[in-house]
Amino acid sequence: MKAIVFDVFGTLVDWRSSLIHQFNELEKDLGIELPSEVLADQWRQLYAPSMDRVRRGEIPWTVLDDLHRESLVKLLNQHGIALDEATIDRVNYFWHQLEPWSDVPHGLQRLKEHTIIATLTNGNVSLMVDVARHAKLPWDMIFCAELFEHYKPDTEVYLGACRLLRLPPEEVMLCAAHNADLRAARALGMKTAFIPRRTEYGPQQSKDLEAEEAWDFVAEDLVALSERLIE
Amino acid sequence: MKAIVFDVFGTLVDWRSSLIHQFNELEKDLGIELPSEVLADQWRQLYAPSMDRVRRGEIPWTVLDDLHRESLVKLLNQHGIALDEATIDRVNYFWHQLEPWSDVPHGLQRLKEHTIIATLTNGNVSLMVDVARHAKLPWDMIFCAELFEHYKPDTEVYLGACRLLRLPPEEVMLCAAHNADLRAARALGMKTAFIPRRTEYGPQQSKDLEAEEAWDFVAEDLVALSERLIE
Numbered sequence: 001m002k003a004i005v006f007d008v009f010g011t012l013v014d015w016r017s018s019l020i021h022q023f024n025e026l027e028k029d030l031g032i033e034l035p036s037e038v039l040a041d042q043w044r045q046l047y048a049p050s051m052d053r054v055r056r057g058e059i060p061w062t063v064l065d066d067l068h069r070e071s072l073v074k075l076l077n078q079h080g081i082a083l084d085e086a087t088i089d090r091v092n093y094f095w096h097q098l099e100p101w102s103d104v105p106h107g108l109q110r111l112k113e114h115t116i117i118a119t120l121t122n123g124n125v126s127l128m129v130d131v132a133r134h135a136k137l138p139w140d141m142i143f144c145a146e147l148f149e150h151y152k153p154d155t156e157v158y159l160g161a162c163r164l165l166r167l168p169p170e171e172v173m174l175c176a177a178h179n180a181d182l183r184a185a186r187a188l189g190m191k192t193a194f195i196p197r198r199t200e201y202g203p204q205q206s207k208d209l210e211a212e213e214a215w216d217f218v219a220e221d222l223v224a225l226s227e228r229l230i231e
Numbered sequence: 232m233k234a235i236v237f238d239v240f241g242t243l244v245d246w247r248s249s250l251i252h253q254f255n256e257l258e259k260d261l262g263i264e265l266p267s268e269v270l271a272d273q274w275r276q277l278y279a280p281s282m283d284r285v286r287r288g289e290i291p292w293t294v295l296d297d298l299h300r301e302s303l304v305k306l307l308n309q310h311g312i313a314l315d316e317a318t319i320d321r322v323n324y325f326w327h328q329l330e331p332w333s334d335v336p337h338g339l340q341r342l343k344e345h346t347i348i349a350t351l352t353n354g355n356v357s358l359m360v361d362v363a364r365h366a367k368l369p370w371d372m373i374f375c376a377e378l379f380e381h382y383k384p385d386t387e388v389y390l391g392a393c394r395l396l397r398l399p400p401e402e403v404m405l406c407a408a409h410n411a412d413l414r415a416a417r418a419l420g421m422k423t424a425f426i427p428r429r430t431e432y433g434p435q436q437s438k439d440l441e442a443e444e445a446w447d448f449v450a451e452d453l454v455a456l457s458e459r460l461i462e
Binding site: 065116118124125126129132133138139140141142146147164165166167 | 294296347349355356357360363364369370371372373377378395396397398
């Protein structure tokens with residue numbers, strides 16, 4: 001194995017707590033009340049459907065920042081929350097400032113000493129650059145949907161990263177907290193590593209609590225994965 | 232200015248000394264004599280013409296690693312040097328292990344603390360990933376010809392990087408040791424920074440010894456540039 005590519009949202013960064021925290025800060029700044037947890041959860045619920053519209057060809061290629069903003073405007077309208085354009089931009093930028101799970105900075109650094117590490121994410125380039133700078137993720141490369149104008153789980157994203165690495169899929173491993181993402185990678189011949197993030201969706205999370213297949217590696221977190229890989 | 236993108240070959244890494252050193256190592260390993268300096272210089276002389284064939288549409292899109300290898304085979308034939316395929320691959324890989332100019336690691340790290348830093352190079356992704364890992368260049372992103380299937384100075388490369396950064400050209404600065412590269416960037420509205428590398432082509436270098444236009448910044452090296460920018 002020559003490279004590990006990582007899902008980012010949920011696998012490396014705790015988007016839910018980060019969004020809630022930033023909505024709470026916004027409440028204080030604006031002196032208004034916001035249903036922070038509900039907004040975070042409902043915003044994320046619009047994520048897959050918004051990408052599916054692109055994947056099915058219903059709308060032309062649209063980067064995630066713009067899909068996020070469309071979903072946000074819809075959500076704010078549903079809740080009758082009136083924010084000006086600059087504040088909507090500020091809220092949309094919450095996704096650029098997500099906090100990593102605690103094992104991530106050290107785990108990634110260790111893995112980088114032994115192999116190429118890169119993202120394989122639906123986030124666009126500028127979003128991922130900001131997340132990496134904020135969360136101190138030392139990427140060798142950012143591979144993302146935008147480069148291929150396809151969203152995961154379209155095969156173009158996985159195979160596109162392998163092509164740009166000039167590696168056959170068997171020499172590239174996807175690390176993700178989502179079984180479906182790993183299934184898509186395995187179907188193309190890539191190696192797979194599962195790391196559970198059992199509170200990604202909050203305390204009531206009901207899916208992706210465990211590995212659903214015999215993935216090549218299953219580890220509790222990135223540090224544990226690095227220990228398994230570096231022997 | 233929100234981001235600085237950098238030319239790599241010559242501006243950040245001393246390809247000539249690095250190639251000569253590696254040819255000299257190969258000589259010892261194989262117990263043969265090689266005209267190391269001549270090979271390095273002639274190989275680089277084939278660089279622009281090989282990309283121009285792509286730029287003019289004479290051959291389909293071809294990544295730099297493959298152009299380098301074609302040029303190398305041609306050059307070895309001209310010199311009557313017979314190497315097996317594995318050794319040719321090894322020599323082609325010399326480009327993946329280039330040494331940075333001495334100011335680069337520290338200068339880039341300082342600049343990264345204040346702005347987004349990325350490559351803007353004709354090297355392909357996997358080549359640039361290897362160079363960055365070898366020379367410890369802490370990129371936020373690798374922008375390169377391969378992502379746009381165009382070689383500099385085609386406008387698609389410069390504008391493609393700005394588009395992926397979601398920044399207007401005026402907010403992106405190209406840093407390069409080559410006046411022609413900066414001219415192409417300025418024509419598109421980008422900011423420009425010139426850093427001379429007066430021995431890039433060896434002691435007889437006759438071009439790019441000085442800034443040929445009033446670039447936005449002219450500095451002796453990356454550390455000096457970072458001092459100018461960070462006040």
